[in-house]
Amino acid sequence: MFSETAIKELEEIRAKYPTARGALLPAIYIAQREFGHLSSEAYEAVSVALGVPRATVRGVATFYAMYKHKPMGRHIVQLCTNVSCMILGAEKLADFLKSRYGLEPGGITPDGRFSLVIMECIGACGTAPAMLVNDDFYENLTEQYIAEILEKYT
Numbered sequence: 112m113f114s115e116t117a118i119k120e121l122e123e124i125r126a127k128y129p130t131a132r133g134a135l136l137p138a139i140y141i142a143q144r145e146f147g148h149l150s151s152e153a154y155e156a157v158s159v160a161l162g163v164p165r166a167t168v169r170g171v172a173t174f175y176a177m178y179k180h181k182p183m184g185r186h187i188v189q190l191c192t193n194v195s196c197m198i199l200g201a202e203k204l205a206d207f208l209k210s211r212y213g214l215e216p217g218g219i220t221p222d223g224r225f226s227l228v229i230m231e232c233i234g235a236c237g238t239a240p241a242m243l244v245n246d247d248f249y250e251n252l253t254e255q256y257i258a259e260i261l262e263k264y265t
């Protein structure tokens with residue numbers, strides 16, 4: 112079940128689209144936020160909220176790689192390792208995340224604090240390496256800077 116806040120948010124989003132299917136992407140995002148990841152329960156909640164078949168919800172959700180289909184940490188670290196970031200040391204930063212935090216791509220830290228997702232280019236090639244933590248953007252990364260950043264997320 113969605114929270115009262117999410118139900119209100121879904122109603123506002125639904126009103127912006129001529130059909131319920133048009134609201135699927137933001138509705139799925141809300142479900143992911145509410146449920147932590149996209150489970151059968153989350154698909155069902157979106158299906159009921161929008162009046163769209165559950166198979167349609169699942170079909171749309173599984174088409175996009177940026178949705179989370181398994182349990183994740185409380186904070187999602189999304190590190191870009193595409194060309195510019197790779198040239199400027201992103202792979203070493205991924206090694207740092209593994210050695211310091213036990214964080215591997217697709218994994219969760221033992222305390223459930225972080226998950227790591229390796230990203231394609233996030234549009235910050237000029238200030239690479241770059242990453243997101245949840246919706247927060249960081250650039251010109253170094254090991255020390257990453258350690259400082261992650262201290263902010265409990």
Ligand code: FES
Nearest residue numbers: 191193196232235
């Ligand atoms: S390659 Fe990493 S931001 Fe573009």
